[in-house]
Amino acid sequence: MTRPKKVVRKEVQLGVRMALAASLGLAFAAPPAWAQSESNLQRTLPRAQPRQPESNAALREPMQNLDQLENVAVHPTDIRIAGVKSVPFAEISAVFSQFNNQDTTVGQLAEAAKKVADVYAQHGYALSFAYLPVQDMANGRVQIVVVEGYIGNVVINDAPPNLLPQIRRLAERLKEERPLRRSSFERYVSLISRLPGIGVDANVQPPQNTDGAAELTLDVHFKRFNTTAALDANHPGFEGMLSATVNGLTPLADQLTASIMWPRGDYDKRYYSVEYALPLGSDGLMLRASAYRYEGKANQVYYYDVPLNQSYRDARGSVMLSYPLILEAGRSVMLEGGVYGSGSGEIYSVPGVDERLDLRANVRAAQLGINASWQRERYSAEASAQVIRAFKGVGSSQLEDLVDLEFVKTRVSANRRDSWGEDNSIGTFINATYQHSGRRLPTSEKIVFGGSYFASAYPSGDASGDTGWAISGEISKGFLLKKAYLNSLQPFVGFDAAKVKNATDFSSRDTLKSGFVGLRFDVNEKLNVAISAAKPIGVAPLGETGKPWRYNLQGGVSF
Numbered sequence: 001m002t003r004p005k006k007v008v009r010k011e012v013q014l015g016v017r018m019a020l021a022a023s024l025g026l027a028f029a030a031p032p033a034w035a036q037s038e039s040n041l042q043r044t045l046p047r048a049q050p051r052q053p054e055s056n057a058a059l060r061e062p063m064q065n066l067d068q069l070e071n072v073a074v075h076p077t078d079i080r081i082a083g084v085k086s087v088p089f090a091e092i093s094a095v096f097s098q099f100n101n102q103d104t105t106v107g108q109l110a111e112a113a114k115k116v117a118d119v120y121a122q123h124g125y126a127l128s129f130a131y132l133p134v135q136d137m138a139n140g141r142v143q144i145v146v147v148e149g150y151i152g153n154v155v156i157n158d159a160p161p162n163l164l165p166q167i168r169r170l171a172e173r174l175k176e177e178r179p180l181r182r183s184s185f186e187r188y189v190s191l192i193s194r195l196p197g198i199g200v201d202a203n204v205q206p207p208q209n210t211d212g213a214a215e216l217t218l219d220v221h222f223k224r225f226n227t228t229a230a231l232d233a234n235h236p237g238f239e240g241m242l243s244a245t246v247n248g249l250t251p252l253a254d255q256l257t258a259s260i261m262w263p264r265g266d267y268d269k270r271y272y273s274v275e276y277a278l279p280l281g282s283d284g285l286m287l288r289a290s291a292y293r294y295e296g297k298a299n300q301v302y303y304y305d306v307p308l309n310q311s312y313r314d315a316r317g318s319v320m321l322s323y324p325l326i327l328e329a330g331r332s333v334m335l336e337g338g339v340y341g342s343g344s345g346e347i348y349s350v351p352g353v354d355e356r357l358d359l360r361a362n363v364r365a366a367q368l369g370i371n372a373s374w375q376r377e378r379y380s381a382e383a384s385a386q387v388i389r390a391f392k393g394v395g396s397s398q399l400e401d402l403v404d405l406e407f408v409k410t411r412v413s414a415n416r417r418d419s420w421g422e423d424n425s426i427g428t429f430i431n432a433t434y435q436h437s438g439r440r441l442p443t444s445e446k447i448v449f450g451g452s453y454f455a456s457a458y459p460s461g462d463a464s465g466d467t468g469w470a471i472s473g474e475i476s477k478g479f480l481l482k483k484a485y486l487n488s489l490q491p492f493v494g495f496d497a498a499k500v501k502n503a504t505d506f507s508s509r510d511t512l513k514s515g516f517v518g519l520r521f522d523v524n525e526k527l528n529v530a531i532s533a534a535k536p537i538g539v540a541p542l543g544e545t546g547k548p549w550r551y552n553l554q555g556g557v558s559f
Contacts, residue, residue, distance in 0.1 A: 045261070045271065046241040046452075050226035051526075051558050053199025057189045057329070059182075062117075062129045062147075062206035070107025077101055077140030081130075083210070084146050086179055087123050092116055092130070096144060106132065109142065116146060125149075126182040127207060127214055145210060148179035152213025159220040166253040167192055167200075169282045171218060179212065187327045191284050196255035196277060197223045197247025224248060226558065233553035234451050234460065237266030254278045259292075269296035284324040288338075291317040298461075307351055313360070314344035314444050320367075330375045337368040341395060344444035361398035361442040363405065365390040378424065381416040388445075402440065409437035409445060409466075425478045427490075432471040440503050441466045449498040449512060456496055457514035457534035457550045458541045465500025465508075472496035476520075490520040497538065513538030518552075529555040 076099045084092050095115050099108070109132060116130035127149025135143050151174040159167050170192050177184050189202045199221040207214045226245040231238060243259040254277060261271035273292035280287055298310040320338030327333075345360030369386035388409050390396070396405045415431040433454075435447040447468040451460030454470035474494030481488055495515050501508040518532025531554075536547040 046230035046232035046239055046554070047556070050228050050243070050245055052193075053197070053221040053223055055189070055193035055199045055201070057186070057200075057202040059126050059185065059204045060206050062131065070105060070110065072106045073103065074106060074109070074137045074142065075101070075103050075140055076109075076137070076142045079142045079144065081144045081146060083130075083148065086125065086128070086148055087120060091119050092146060095119065096142075099142075106137070109144075113144060116144075120148075120179075121182070124181045124183055125179050126185055127180050127204065127212070129206070147207050147210055147212045149207045149212045149214050150178040150180045151175050151204070151216045152207075152211075153215045154218070155215060156218045156220060158222075159218075160222045160224075160248055162251045163195065163198070163222070163248045163253050165251055166195065166279065167198070167218065167220065171216065173282055174216060180214075183328055186329045187284075187324070190327045190329075190332075191282075191324070192218065195253045195279065196245075197226070198253075199223075222248070228556065228558045230556045231554065232452060234550065238263045239265040239269065241271070252278055267297040270294065280321075284327065286322045288320045288322070289318070290320075291315075309349045309351060311347045312345070312443070313347070314342065316340060316342040316344070316444070325370075332373050334371045335369075336371065337366070339364075339366050341365075342442075342444050344442060345399075346443055358399045359402060359443065361403050361405065362396050363390050363442055363445065364394045364396045378420075379416060379418040381414070383412075383414040385412045386410065390445075398442075403442045404439040405442075407437055407439035407441060407445070409435060409439075409441065411435045411447075425480075427474075427476040427478060427492075429474045429476070429494075430472070432469070434469040435467060437466045438503055439466065447500060449500065452552070452554065454496050455498045455512040455514055456516050456532065456552065457536040457547075458512055459550075462542050463498060463500045463509065463512055466503045468498065468500035470496065470498035485523065487522040487524055491518070492520065492532075493517045510539035512536070526559065527555070527557045529553075 076096075079096050079100060081089070081092055081096070095112055096109070099112070113130040113132060117128060120128035125148070128147060129149070130144055130146045133143060133145050154168065154171045154175065156164065156167055156171065170188050174180065174184060174188050185204070189200065192198060192200050192202075201219040201221075203217045203219075204214050205217075224247055226243075226247070228241075228243045228245075230241045232240070239261060240263050241259055242262055243257060245255060245257040247255050249256055257273075257275045257277075259271070259273045261269055264270060271292065271294045273290065275288065275290040278287045279285070292315070294312075294314040296312050298312065318338060318340035320336055320340075322334050322336040325333045325335050341362070341364050343360065343362045345358065347356055347358050347360070349356035365388050367386060367388045369384060371384040372382070374381045388411075390405060390407045392406045398405060411434070413433040415429065418428045420426040420428065431454075433447075437445075443464075446464040446466060448461050448464045449455040449468065449470055450458040450462035453460070454472055455462060456472075472494060473496075474492050476490050476492035479489045493516070495513070497511055497513045499508070499511040513536065514534045515537050516532050516534035518530060520528065520530040522528045530552075532552045534550045534552065536550075540547050541550075
């Protein structure tokens with residue numbers, strides 16, 4: 001006897017439920033965010049970073065004009081050094097010991113005095129130096145005066161009135177240190193330049209008198225509003241992200257950013273986000289509060305020839321604190337921690353049947369991470385590590401007992417970019433990431449690869465898992481054109497690979513591997529575009545019997 005059609009579908013749904021309970025390895029394309037506190041699922045959204053005004057800093061070296069005296073002969077028998085307080089006196093004395101009871105010139109003594117600044121620099125001091133005051137050396141007595149420099153006055157030009165107190169609060173911290181350390185100068189100038197919308201040119205003239213007081217001049221550039229638009233054509237369909245940022249809403253030097261997805265692509269994805277950033281105190285502590293909501297659909301899948309509709313929802317709110325442990329020219333180390341709550345999951349349904357499988361889960365977690373970056377003339381590098389601990393209670397829940405709400409996961413990432421050749425036009429870029437968890441993670445906590453986030457020959461979200469790794473390498477050649485309609489061209493070629501595994505899987509999918517070639521070009525400083533073609537050379541993409549080429553188009557503009 002043939003059973004009623006509805007009953008057959010109901011049994012199919014139960015079979016789907018059991019299969020999903022055994023393994024949650026189904027991939028789903030979902031969005032990324034742009035901070036270390038972002039969710040894994042946010043990392044594949046289009047993005048265009050707003051441009052921060054440029055900043056520069058200079059510590060001027062003291063100059064002593066002895067042109068008319070440099071050839072005057074002297075025979076020092078008694079060299080006296082005054083003003084040394086912060087470094088071992090013996091190190092300064094050693095600079096001039098070679099001249100005792102020796103014939104020399106005023107110019108040679110002056111050259112030796114310049115080395116005193118190097119001694120102070122080795123101890124981390126920035127404005128300290130030595131000079132020869134006007135004196136009579138005929139009797140063999142030579143006086144050397146050491147000046148231990150510090151910031152005695154701060155002049156701030158062109159700062160927006162409501163942000164002037166915050167800028168001055170940071171700059172005044174430099175007046176507390178005598179003598180001034182280079183690390184302190186770099187730290188607080190960097191903190192000023194990291195205020196939302198702020199760029200600064202910092203100049204320190206050498207001390208003009210023996211007490212060591214110098215003047216710091218800050219020429220401030222401020223941009224109140226930033227708007228960006230990004231377009232990505234590899235999801236499939238065209239997806240875009242529009243963002244608007246307001247800097248300096250209040251005298252607290254805060255920042256508010258709102259984003260919306262448009263266009264929404266072939267699956268009518270919807271994404272809305274808001275982020276608020278607020279500096280706390282005058283030593284670099286930053287508070288960030290953010291929230292987003294995402295909804296989307298995916299390709300229809302089949303379970304034993306029965307079609308299944310898929311949809312996805314993800315909502316998240318977080319509060320994070322970050323603090324710069326090290327903030328120097330060319331190097332920074334940031335500590336970040338906070339809490340977040342998310343509600344996300346997949347919904348599967350059979351067309352024409354009311355019953356559905358709802359895999360939504362609410363997560364409550366704490367996060368601690370460290371982020372480091374290095375910048376040199378010919379290379380830059382970044383590395384980060386995070387540990388996330390999720391807890392039961394405090395609102396955590398799930399409709400189906402298919403995931404672990406109490407889990408620990410770790411994530412590490414690193415990349416390095418190098419320039420080669422006499423004109424630095426050849427570039428290499430290596431990028432890698434790894435996530436590990438021994439628990440069945442909710443969908444929003446899984447690591448996701450595909451599209452613009454590794455696995456470039458595969459659809460966005462082609463692979464997701466509790467544990468996974470990915471690596472990519474690229475070599476490029478830049479051509480600087482400086483034309484009115486085209487600023488630069490950069491052809492590139494590369495390779496990437498990614499692999500995921502779920503905690504409940506006894507076997508895992510083969511590695512995703514891609515070879516790609518493309519071209520980037522900057523129309524001007526505000527608009528950039530990249531086109532590429534990628535070919536799967538590992539496992540075939542989900543839903544494909546072959547390994548077709550995948551063509552990607554990405555662009556971003558900032559105003």
